Amino acid sequence: MLLKVSFESLKPIYQQIRDQIILAMGKEELLPGEDLPTVRQLAKDIDVNPMTINKAYNQLKDQGYIVIDRRHGARIQDFDRLKQQKTEHLVEELELILSETKLKGMPKEELSEIIEKIYRN
Amino acid sequence: MLLKVSFESLKPIYQQIRDQIILAMGKEELLPGEDLPTVRQLAKDIDVNPMTINKAYNQLKDQGYIVIDRRHGARIQDFDRLKQQKTEHLVEELELILSETKLKGMPKEELSEIIEKIYRN
DNA sequence: ACTTTTGTATTATATGGTATAATACAAGCA
């Protein structure tokens, strides 16, 4: 997978990395059990500090998306374990964004299309 | 409307205020044309600095949710003008969250329920 | 055993966002 970060973005770099990995998992470009690049390698590739990668990986670990092992590095979490996790905070985030789409006149049909696109594979 | 902010939250205060106003608009607890509290009044009510309120209001203005007039203060934007605004960034945010709900096993039916709840009124 | 590679901890430093405080200003209104 290829990762791109913007240094001008308002969104912190570690957050950009986290988000892109989750999106790639959603598209099944990253599969359960698959190894992520090492902290140092990825830091080199996208030219940021290793501790910034570490922060992104750690957040993904805390949120249950990956497992980190000192000997193997970082690996995508198994689907089974992924699906046993809480989603309350995601519901809150959803309610906010849906309020915005509603207020800006986005029809439910467009929402359905987006859902279909993401839930497809 | 009543506003509550948490000073311990990771989310900035001005962002908390912004989000709650949008949620209230979604629930039609705040209606188009309605006046928001003055910067000074709201600052007093929830005990924060007036410039923090100003920052929240300004963001809401930039994102098209309210209009600010020097003589009247802040007012909720008309529905018509609200619905003529771009939503691309919201789509991107949605795609991220939907990737997360999918990975965590939230069924499409639960998404539909949330959409219905928000889009109801 | 030795070396390499892994994530991680540590310390220092720099920058920018967030929030406050106190004050002042321009514009419209009563």
Place this chain on the structure above:
DNA sequence: TGCTTGTATTATACCATATAATACAAAAGT
């Protein structure tokens, strides 16, 4: 004229973000 409105300004403080350089513990490879 005086009041209220949002806003601008200046100073200050704190914390998140990001970097740099280094070091460490643990496991793998040889």
